[in-house]
Structures are given as structure tokens and as C-alpha cells.
Amino acid sequence: MTAGRREAFDVVVVGGGASGCVVAGRLSEDPSIRVLLIEEGPDPQPLPEVIADPRRQAELVLSSPYVRMYEAERQDGSSLPLLSGRVMGGGSSVNNLAVVRPMACDFETWSAFGGEAWSYAAMLPLMRAIERDDDFADDPIHGDSGPLMLSRGFRLDDPADPPVSALIEAAGALGLPPCPDLNQPAPYGVCASPYAVKDGRRQSSAVAYLDPARGRPNLTVLSDTSAGRVLIDGGRARGVEISDRGGARRVAAGAVVLAAGVYHTPQLLQLSGIGPEEELERLGVPVVVPLGGVGENYRDHAVVYVTFEGTTELREEWVIPKVRLIARSRPDVPVPDLHVFMRPTVRVAGLPPMLPVSLHLLEHRSAGRVRLASADPASLPVVEPALCEHPDDVRALVDGIGLAARLAAQPPLASYYGPMVSPSADDEWEAHVRTTYDTYHHGVGTCRLGREGDPGAVVDPRLRVHGVEGLLVADASVLPTVPHANTNLAAMLVGEVAARVVAGRPLAAVPETPPRP
Amino acid sequence: MRLRGAIRIAATPSATWAQLVAPVSLAGCVPGARDVRQVDDRTFQGTVHAAVGPMDGEFGFTASIEEASFPDTLVVRIEGVDTVTRSRLEAAVRASLSEAPGGTELAYDASVGVHGRLAILGEMVLRATASLMIDSAAACLRRRLEAVDPAVAGPAGGVT
Ligand SMILES: Cc1cc2nc3c(=O)[nH]c(=O)nc-3n(C[C@H](O)[C@H](O)[C@H](O)COP(=O)(O)OP(=O)(O)OC[C@H]3O[C@@H](n4cnc5c(N)ncnc54)[C@H](O)[C@@H]3O)c2cc1C
Numbered sequence A: 001m002t003a004g005r006r007e008a009f010d011v012v013v014v015g016g017g018a019s020g021c022v023v024a025g026r027l028s029e030d031p032s033i034r035v036l037l038i039e040e041g042p043d044p045q046p047l048p049e050v051i052a053d054p055r056r057q058a059e060l061v062l063s064s065p066y067v068r069m070y071e072a073e074r075q076d077g078s079s080l081p082l083l084s085g086r087v088m089g090g091g092s093s094v095n096n097l098a099v100v101r102p103m104a105c106d107f108e109t110w111s112a113f114g115g116e117a118w119s120y121a122a123m124l125p126l127m128r129a130i131e132r133d134d135d136f137a138d139d140p141i142h143g144d145s146g147p148l149m150l151s152r153g154f155r156l157d158d159p160a161d162p163p164v165s166a167l168i169e170a171a172g173a174l175g176l177p178p179c180p181d182l183n184q185p186a187p188y189g190v191c192a193s194p195y196a197v198k199d200g201r202r203q204s205s206a207v208a209y210l211d212p213a214r215g216r217p218n219l220t221v222l223s224d225t226s227a228g229r230v231l232i233d234g235g236r237a238r239g240v241e242i243s244d245r246g247g248a249r250r251v252a253a254g255a256v257v258l259a260a261g262v263y264h265t266p267q268l269l270q271l272s273g274i275g276p277e278e279e280l281e282r283l284g285v286p287v288v289v290p291l292g293g294v295g296e297n298y299r300d301h302a303v304v305y306v307t308f309e310g311t312t313e314l315r316e317e318w319v320i321p322k323v324r325l326i327a328r329s330r331p332d333v334p335v336p337d338l339h340v341f342m343r344p345t346v347r348v349a350g351l352p353p354m355l356p357v358s359l360h361l362l363e364h365r366s367a368g369r370v371r372l373a374s375a376d377p378a379s380l381p382v383v384e385p386a387l388c389e390h391p392d393d394v395r396a397l398v399d400g401i402g403l404a405a406r407l408a409a410q411p412p413l414a415s416y417y418g419p420m421v422s423p424s425a426d427d428e429w430e431a432h433v434r435t436t437y438d439t440y441h442h443g444v445g446t447c448r449l450g451r452e453g454d455p456g457a458v459v460d461p462r463l464r465v466h467g468v469e470g471l472l473v474a475d476a477s478v479l480p481t482v483p484h485a486n487t488n489l490a491a492m493l494v495g496e497v498a499a500r501v502v503a504g505r506p507l508a509a510v511p512e513t514p515p516r517p
Numbered sequence B: 001m002r003l004r005g006a007i008r009i010a011a012t013p014s015a016t017w018a019q020l021v022a023p024v025s026l027a028g029c030v031p032g033a034r035d036v037r038q039v040d041d042r043t044f045q046g047t048v049h050a051a052v053g054p055m056d057g058e059f060g061f062t063a064s065i066e067e068a069s070f071p072d073t074l075v076v077r078i079e080g081v082d083t084v085t086r087s088r089l090e091a092a093v094r095a096s097l098s099e100a101p102g103g104t105e106l107a108y109d110a111s112v113g114v115h116g117r118l119a120i121l122g123e124m125v126l127r128a129t130a131s132l133m134i135d136s137a138a139a140c141l142r143r144r145l146e147a148v149d150p151a152v153a154g155p156a157g158g159v160t
Helices: A020-027 A054-063 A104-114 A120-130 A162-173 A205-213 A261-271 A277-283 A391-409 A429-436 A488-502 B013-020 B023-028 B117-148
Strands: A008-014 A035-038 A067-073 A079-085 A131-133 A148-150 A189-192 A219-222 A226-233 A236-244 A247-258 A302-310 A323-327 A338-342 A346-348 A354-361 A369-371 A382-384 A417-422 A471-473 B002-009 B034-040 B043-052 B055-069 B073-082 B088-100 B103-115
Touching: A008 A020, A008 A236, A020 A035, A020 A205, A020 A488, A035 A247, A054 B055, A054 B117, A067 A382, A067 B117, A079 A261, A079 B117, A104 A120, A120 A131, A120 A488, A148 A205, A162 A189, A162 A323, A162 A391, A205 A488, A226 A247, A226 A261, A247 A261, A247 A488, A261 A277, A261 A369, A302 A391, A302 A429, A302 B117, A323 A391, A338 A391, A346 A354, A346 B117, A354 A391, A354 B117, A391 A417, A391 A429, A417 B117, A471 A488, B002 B117, B013 B023, B013 B088, B013 B103, B013 B117, B023 B034, B023 B043, B023 B055, B043 B117, B055 B088, B103 B117
Parallel strands: A008 A035, A008 A247, A035 A219, A131 A148, A247 A471
Antiparallel strands: A067 A079, A189 A323, A226 A236, A236 A247, A302 A354, A302 A417, A323 A338, A338 A354, A346 B043, A369 A382, B002 B103, B034 B043, B043 B055, B055 B073, B073 B088, B088 B103
């Protein structure tokens, strides 16, 4: 269905990403709610193979038109590319498909900002409602009938290829136990990775939540359509200004839900006059509600690569889709703070094979921010990620390099890994971390939640923007800290929360089953 | 990306210099380069094949000697485009030679810029590749020069 020029909606959802599709899909289950979903990117039908086929993920990110790149910088001025999905499904249509729940400790942190509704116990029913995980169908913490199908290409009790069993054995020798269920409240060790894949096809939020809703008469979907600002009058959101190839126009709505992602939701708020006063003045945007936290508190995960010379060629898919390590950078850190992946071989003619290991720091102690380059909605915001600024973050990654070196030297894995190439054993590892870190593409936090009176809070614990009626934020930008996990599922969870809030359903439900200790 | 280091070669600075400023000789030390051809007395072109996991691509490059003033200023500019992401890579390599015990120290300082999606793979792929390429090119230079002047070579420098 297309939106008529004078059509009004009960709810406009801006951004058809990981979270926005959840919001639109869930809200439109109620036929009395007229929902409009606006997505800036295309909504290609049928889904192009490069998106649908998980084996083409590298090609999707490296050369498809569905990815947007933001130029950020490390502290030494070198360039650091950040990415987002610009297509229906957003990040969930271009990401690596890992489905990882935040750890119980993350909910504990978030409930300090948002109260009981953000506790693990209150969120467990929503996490169960999202997923169908047939590998753990009998486990009360898992869902068996949610829209998102999880699958594992490999379970720890499956027969493993020699390099995979070598990794499991080497990790075990370093004290990392087998952890068959990565989505338990406090995972640690050698984990079989769950992916959003059903019958070999990507399960983005667009596939899992939007596709089943597309035929509903109360749901309108506009792709290739961009929101420029929220229309606010008398302290209340009244709709959005949108533009497409045909030009700009206004759409009226009873409520506006912003789900444009961690870079663009703060941009939309600022363009609507909601943000830090000095920033709005710099941009020449009239102040509607001064909210200092908009665009601040950017959190992400830093990634550092350690590359070894390979002693042999390893089949490209040997580990990535199968196993990840959840490890501690030091034995005394309270929460596991690293994801470790053995990466496939890099081959360059004339050189020995290279085997990278990636270390993903699951914490970010300093905070970055997102600033607007200009008041033009089409210009990309400037991201200052501030990764690896805090000495403890750098220290954890340096320790992670040591862990990778020990792992690669551990029999039987040592038969595949030769000497360290980058950094070498003699290089300054701290300098390597500071000058080469990358990102896991897990940005959150730029419109963080918090109670009234919390100076950095942009939305309240029910995701309503402070100071404006009828305006919500429902994406990864509301999360106050980056979870010890990949972020897609957390974004979907935010979508589930927003749908309940807009539909007027209670939030902190009593869990149907107690969480596992 | 910035790559800095030093290589020891058991040959005189002038013999080392002669190898570096001759495009044909320099091209012969780029590991894995195919279809190498000299364009003029300062420039050569070639192709390197690379694969990252399931992705395969070619990197076509042009290398030109921009400045050459013995013994302390050699600037080589390398530009290229890859076939997968169509990204542009630009590198400026500054090298200088100085006498060192047993021969010559070749110090290099390269800054590499990637414009386009290849940057996504940057730190995973390019740094280690550059490091191994430098090792391999250094070994090649040593082979050539030390065959003429077979003194013992010092340790190779690294990438910082
Ligand atoms: C390359 C990559 C790999 C990743 N891998 C994983 C992984 O394996 N597992 C995991 O859990 N997480 C992963 N992530 C992170 C995860 O995808 C994100 O956390 C998640 O997509 C965030 O969801 P969101 O709803 O907040 O925003 P997004 O999914 O980014 O959605 C925002 C949407 O809003 C649209 N939009 C923006 N501005 C406007 C506007 N003005 N008008 C209309 N629409 C607009 C965008 O086009 C986009 O579709 C990855 C991310 C990337 C980029």
C-alpha cells in the first residue's frame, strides 16, 4: 500500500532497520493501529541473493550498494571506517548474522538507568518471544515459536574438522571450557555460534518481522523515502517531513517512533530542534527541547587483528561460522571481556598464507559522540567513536594479543599457526592497538535512556523522548552501555519494548520461567 | 596506515641505491607481481592477486619514482585499484640510505591511504600483507646485492 498525500497514521516508524521492522511488524498485528514504516534505503523484492545468501556476506559488505560508510578517525588521524545498512532491514540485512543476547550483567547495568523493566528477569520473556531456537527447545530460557529462527552450523558435540577440534582443544588447555549455549545469562568459553539463518537464508528483521506483515491493510511501507525532521507542535510530535524522488511532503501521525539507528536518530532529533543547545545554535536549528544527551555517549566495540603466518592453507569457512571464544583478557576481570575469532586465510600471491585472529573488546569505557556536519538532512553525521581512549580498554586488547599468541602456540593448534607477523612478537603491542583498532560495528548509546532529571538521558525507560509527547526512540541508540554481546538482538529487543509501549501494554512482565542461575 | 622500519643490507649505499632507482630491478622485488611492465624510466605497472577467505581479486598498481636524491631521499608513489571493491589505494614510500656497520641501513616510512570499502579490510589484511611484502622485498634486495658483495646481512626491520 502507498501513502496517499493526505493520509494520516496512528504511528509513523522512521527507519526499517533491525529494530524498526520489529516495531512495525508487532504494532500492525493489531488491525486497529494504522502504521507507516519509512525506510531511506531500498526494499528490493525478491531479496537479492547477495543479501539472502549468508555465504556472500563479505561481498555484501565490500561491494554491494546496501552499505553506508562513515569516515571516522583514530586518535593518530588514521581513518577508521564505520558502517551501517541502508536497505530494508538496516544492519540486520548486511550484518554477520550472529544472534547473541546481552549478558545478564548488561541488563543489571541498564536497569540502573531504566529500572526494573530493563532487568534480565523482565527482559527474558521478550527475548524468548523474539526467537525460535530448536537446539534448546526444552530450555526454559529459550523461545520455541518467535519470528527469528536461530541455527548453528556447528554444535560442540558435532564431529569437527581437524582445525576446529584443534582450536577447541587448545582453548580448553588455556582454561576455556566448552559453552554450548552462547545465549545463557553468563556465557564463557568455547561457544558454538548461533546465526539468524533459516534453510540457508538470512533472517533479517525485514524477513522475520516485516515480510509476514506486508499484506496487512493497516501497514504502509515506504522505501527509498527519507525522513528529514519530526514535526513538533505544542510540545507534541504531529508527524514527519519526508522526501522521496517526488519531492518533500508531510505525513501526520499520532505518534512518531524514531528507529533510524545510532548515527541517524540523533541527527533527526537535532534537525527537529531536540539536542544540545550549543549544537543546535551552531547548526542554526531553532531549539524546541534542549537535551544535552542527544548524540553523546557513543559506545562501540573495538577490534584488533593479530596476523600469524599460516603453516598451511585452511579452508575458508573453517571456523568463522562455527566457533567463537568468549574469554577474559586477564583472569581477574569480573566479566568476560573478549570475543576471539580465528579468521580464514588471507592469500596474496608471492607471500606465505596469513592467518588473522580477531580480538573484540566487549567494553568501551570512554564515550564518543555523533555530531552533525550541517543542517542538511542528506549530509552524513560525523562520528567521533573515541574507541581505545581509556587505558584499561587498550590494556585489555594488549592482553588479548597475548592470549591470541598463547592460543596459536598451543598444541595441536600450533601446527596451523606460524610466527606472528602483525604485530610481531617484538613490536610494541600497545602502539599496535592504538594505531590499528577497528570496530565490531556495534555502535549504541547516542540517545540513551534514563529517568527524568538524569542530565544525559534522552528517553525515559519507556523510550519516550523527554519533553515531547508522542515521540519515541526505538533502536540501539537508547542503550546506555554497549552490551557484552553483538548488538542486533539488543536492537530487536528495544523494538519489542517500543511496540509494547506504543500499544499501551505493560512492560515489566513477570517472567514465565525463572532465569537460570 | 603508517609503516616504518629499517632494513640492513650487506652492500654499499651506492650499490643499494642503484638497485632502488631502477624500475625494472625494483619491480622484480615486488613479490607475486604479474604482468609487470616498465612505462618510462621512473614508472612501472603490474598486478597482484589476493584472496581473503572466499573473496578473490586483483590489485592493479602503478609505481613511480617521484624523487631520487642520493643517499637520503627516495620517494616512490604507488597507486592502484582493486577489482572487488573498486577502492583506490595510494601509498607514498620515503626511503633513505645510510652507512651502517657491515653495509647499509635502508630506513623507510610509508603512509598508505585507502579510499573506498577496501578500508574495511584494511587492518586485517593490508598491514600484515605490507609487513610480509617488506620482508620479502628486503630478502630479494639482499639476494641481489649480497650476491655481488656477500657480507653477512643484519636483521630485517619490522613494521611499526
Ligand atoms: C557490517 C556489520 C556487521 C554486523 N554484524 C553483526 C552481527 O553479526 N550480529 C549482531 O548482533 N550485530 C551485528 N551488527 C550490528 C547490528 O546490525 C546493529 O546493532 C543493528 O542493525 C542496529 O539496529 P538499529 O535498528 O538500531 O539500526 P539499523 O539496523 O541501522 O536501522 C536503521 C535504519 O534506519 C534507516 N534510516 C536512517 N536514516 C533514515 C531517515 N532519515 N529516514 C528513513 N530511514 C532512515 C537506515 O537506512 C536503516 O535501515 C553488525 C553491523 C554491521 C554494520
